[in-house]
Amino acid sequence: MSLLVTGSIGIDTVEAPAGKVENVLGGSSIYFAYAASFFSPVRLVGVVGDDCPPDFLAPLRANPKIDLAGLEVRPGSKTFRWHGRYHADVNDRDTVGVELNVLAERGPAIPEQFRDSRYVFLANTHPALQMQLLDQLKAPALVVADTMDLWINSQRDALLTLLRRLDGLVLNDSEAKLLTGEPNVVAAGMKVASIVKKFVVVKKGEHGSLLFTEGKVSAMPSYPTCNVIDPTGAGDSFAGAMMGHIAAVGKFDAATLRRAAAYGSVTASIELEDFSLNKLVRTSRGEIDQRMKQFEELTAF
């Protein structure tokens, strides 16, 4: 089934204990789309400036499962840039610099041929913009969004209006607590789940995720790995694989959502083994399925 993602495209600089990369491909929609493409065709909507090098999106152009008809190159604008620095414990990072550039302007339009998309992921951006994107869709079957602390703090009303129209929300544990004022992450997730229509996934990074749906809470560990080079994009890869699996099977009951989250965990654990998309472009669906099988065996009790 047709899967659409809207989100950022960025020129990233990343410093980590394993090394440093400058001006590499990043952004939520990039990681999401590449991860989703292992499971389902995916349509990307995003905008860059005319400073974006022509071959910058080559890994996506080379992937026949990713449709870039929604990519806008905006003349006179500059591409979003992000510079992050990870600590010795790569679960902690500092943002060294961020230039919103084109992300601070009007959002991209969803092309006519994408407006019939049935599965939709609105990656993190201003909730009013997420709403505008949602309004351009004809009859989505499942609309899921991501958000962040910035919008929870500064755009709470717009965010709450958006949440009531969503089928699903993906957010971090600290964001769930911030949004609800609940110090317990399970209570926080339950409260958010009472606002959206179907489900909430609370991501806890290396500690896994919690799924709230059908009045129940499911817990899942992360696929355990010690080969963490660069966690940038792990959360977006999680969401991409999750939505890709959902779109592929065309269901979103509790059991399907758990399996989707497991694929998310496994795909994210591969993504973070190198900078940018470097590991994902070297990965096959067979390798994902192999790690998924290990994950099943090593979590069963």
Add this chain to the structure above:
Amino acid sequence: MSLLVTGSIGIDTVEAPAGKVENVLGGSSIYFAYAASFFSPVRLVGVVGDDCPPDFLAPLRANPKIDLAGLEVRPGSKTFRWHGRYHADVNDRDTVGVELNVLAERGPAIPEQFRDSRYVFLANTHPALQMQLLDQLKAPALVVADTMDLWINSQRDALLTLLRRLDGLVLNDSEAKLLTGEPNVVAAGMKVASIVKKFVVVKKGEHGSLLFTEGKVSAMPSYPTCNVIDPTGAGDSFAGAMMGHIAAVGKFDAATLRRAAAYGSVTASIELEDFSLNKLVRTSRGEIDQRMKQFEELTAF
């Protein structure tokens, strides 16, 4: 099979968002023994001072599965006391006061009729004392210990000597990182596992646990709950249920250890729903099995 625990018995004062209790029963061996008793008979070795009220251990005396023949009441000594205060987020706590008292004296002796114990848990104390206790056992099949940052920092050599004689070690994620200098918890756990004979369980509190055995790493979430009144003793209850299950089935292969850790998670999630042993004494094995079934259903993918 015979299960023995050696560890602390304490007079606890606990402040938490849900309330405050003063001078209640606590200590690692207490929580361990009660949790283990749902699965297996358990022998307790510990020492209190003569300030300990006569009915203080009444919940354990009322439990026919717990053998208190190894309880020493030492004349002229005072019982260990601990006073903790939990934050609004009960995953954080401060130690308000601690009086080692009898724990700073010589350790208890293991009674002759306990020396044939096959399954042994040496709860956290000075590693040299854990070694003395171990030396009193005739032919244990599985010896597992707990430790803490204090000994890692101050008694590293004694601790490493002990570790080499252990079949298993249970410790927190921060302790595994401290012991090995590895910032990644998976790498840290693997390094500790290379020192002990069979397995390491790294406890991550609300985030679950990691099991390192047979060259592999298994991840498990905690049973998700929002009803957290007092986490004191949750780690010891985890270890108690885990060892109780192992002793009951008489095996410790990887699959058994995973199931044992799952029982640990479930039993700990019940224990923390009230202060001291208050919730465990109201719990039946049937209720543990019911929650275990939910845990299996809600983690399967």
